[in-house]
Amino acid sequence: MRRPICWSCELELESGTLFCARCRKIQPVARTEDYFSLLGLPRQYALDPVELERRFRELSRVLHPDRFARAEPRERRLSLERATRLNDAYRYLKDWRLRAAYLLKLAGTDVFSEGRTFADPEFLEEQLEWREALALALADGDGEALRRIAAATRGRLEALEAEVRGMFEDDHWFSELPVDIARRLSRARYYDNIVADAERGAAATGH
Ligand SMILES: [Zn+2]
Missing domain, CATH: 1.20.1280 (Monooxygenase)
Structure with a gap:
């Protein structure tokens, strides 16, 4: 897979990089990122709620709009996009039902395809x-x-x-x-x- 390139200084980056190591500009969310990787957690059901909370708070602080108040419009937009994704990720991983459903979806199972019901x-x-x-x-x-x-x-x-x-x-x-x-x-x-x-x-x- 091709590695992403910084939109500002064109440095080659690791997938999932938050800030460019050279110019410090915020980077867009990569297509390969999922809710687990966004929070730096392993893609699995078992999860330490304290760790989830800690990572969410830490990233929320880093992405806080105040930090981008004087940044250029693109940086502000990217930070907002990341913060929105982060909030979604947190909401999904925190609730065991949503986390389980999300893992089923990531695994490519079609159990939640539209209109499908389960005989029970x-x-x-x-x-x-x-x-x-x-x-x-x-x-x-x-x-x-x-x-x-x-x-x-x-x-x-x-x-x-x-x-x-x-x-x-x-x-x-x-x-x-x-x-x-x-x-x-x-x-x-x-x-x-x-x-x-x-x-x-x-x-x-x-x-
Ligand atoms: Zn850069």
Whole structure:
């Protein structure tokens, strides 16, 4: 692959270079960069949240608009583009569901192609039970039941996260497990909605 060249002084750079070593000008995001490399993290599911936070803060500081206030327009534009990408990267990697979905996408699996749904018969029954319990508690304005439902669903989400983490530890997850992972991500979306509805309902009961 051809190495990038500094737009200002034409020095040959390493891919992923933030500032040119010679003229110090900020460089555009390379096409080969992904959210992991943008934050200088290995492309894998397991991630140290403290390290993620530290790198995000450090890079945000480096890319802060104040630092480019007197720079030329191109530098300002590039720093803004990088800061936007950095914010996206942080948001995606911080949330386990988004991080998992992003890894599936990077692996080239088509599990999230448009309109695709997952048959999940074992989950269907549970889904209906949650819906029914939620509808009942909402109809009764039963704040305590709603909070109990929210807490129980949060517990399910934690268990799902542990399952997904375990799947990504399999060396062959990208060939053997993408559908199983995607199915769990769909379940997580379902639980997220239940939590949101239950908490909104509990707040509305006002006690
Ligand atoms: Zn340069």
